[in-house]
Amino acid sequence: MSMNLELQGRRVLVTAGTKGVGKAVVGLFHELGAKVLTTAREQPADTLADFFVTADLMTIEGCNTVTKAVLTNFGGVDIIVHVVGGSMAPGGGFAALGEDEWQHELSLNLLPAVRLDRALLPGMLAQGAGVVIHVTSIQRELPLPESTTAYAAAKAALSTYSKSLSKEVAPKGIRVVRVAPGWIETEASAALAQRLALQAGTDYEGGKQIIMKSLGGIPIGRPSKPIEVANLIAFLASPCAATITGAEYVIDGGTIPTA
Incomplete structure (x- = not known):
């Protein structure tokens, strides 16, 4: 980005920051001068993050590990970007989705954000400032019944949770925004x-x-390309978007056919 987003020195947590959108977000925030901590289940050979934490965010223990790392290394956080998500559910429609499949989708696409926000928002509230960005999906509006019902439902839950959270914490100086990608290469x-x-x-x-x-x-x-999604996230996290909260920004090349 050529414009100054005033992100120098900001303390940023990016979940799932070793591949795809997460990796692009880590790289862009690093380039813009932020201090970045990221996490994944396996440590990459290289990363542009200042700190990397190996953790499984599908578990309570993994979220606690990341929270401790953020507080130890940063003393708090200014920006949280929840990228972690995905789907491993089989095709076959609703009948193919048993208890394990449903629990997996919720544990990956909803609960990590809920747990990390719950742990780190008190610090943001104490400092009276902060930005939380939840990466949702256009599939909450355009689910694919054959294969993504559980994923789409979990992302819809994340979006609703994010909207409710934004209404609660906006008066206290915290902005909460959603980014909903379509297909990303x-x-x-x-x-x-x-x-x-x-x-x-x-x-x-x-x-x-x-x-x-x-x-x-x-x-x-x-x-969309990962860096294009990262560009949107960086702008929304910056002071340039100081009055944007509670909104969901779709980046899908026009896939959703309605406004």
């Missing part, structure tokens, strides 16, 4: 496109077209 989605292309006897671009068609089309003609 991450390493994982690129691998999916390649597998679909192989199955269909086409090339990578053909595989991308298969995914876009399954989403009902992307008017802009391509998925």
Whole structure:
């Protein structure tokens, strides 16, 4: 970004910061002069974060480990970016989703944000300032019944929780914002496109077209790139967005067909 977002020295926690959007967010905040702590289940060979914590955020213990690391290394936090999420649910519609699948989706897409916010918001409230960004998904509005019902429901719960939290803490100086991506061309989605292309006897671009068609089309003609989502997150976390709270910003290339 060429504009000054005034993020120098800000203490930032980014969850799931080793791949895809999370990695792009870590890199951008680092470039903008922030102090960044990130976390994942496995430590990468390299990271631009100032601090890395190995933790499984699907567990209470993992969230406690990250909270302790934030308080130990930073003494508090100014910005939290909840990127962690995803889906491992099988295809097959509602009947394929048992207790384990539902619990997994909620434990990955909702509860880490709830637990970390609960632990770290008191410090933000004490300092009278802070920004929390929850990465949701357009699938809360456009679920794919065959494969993403539980994921979409968990992201919808995250979005509702985020809206309620924003109304509670905005009068106390804390902004809470949601970012809802559509299809993002991450390493994982690129691998999916390649597998679909192989199955269909086409090339990578053909595989991308298969995914876009399954989403009902992307008017802009391509998925978002991780850095494009990171750019939006950095702006919303910055003083440039000082009066933005409680809102959800869709970045999907026009996938959602209504305003």
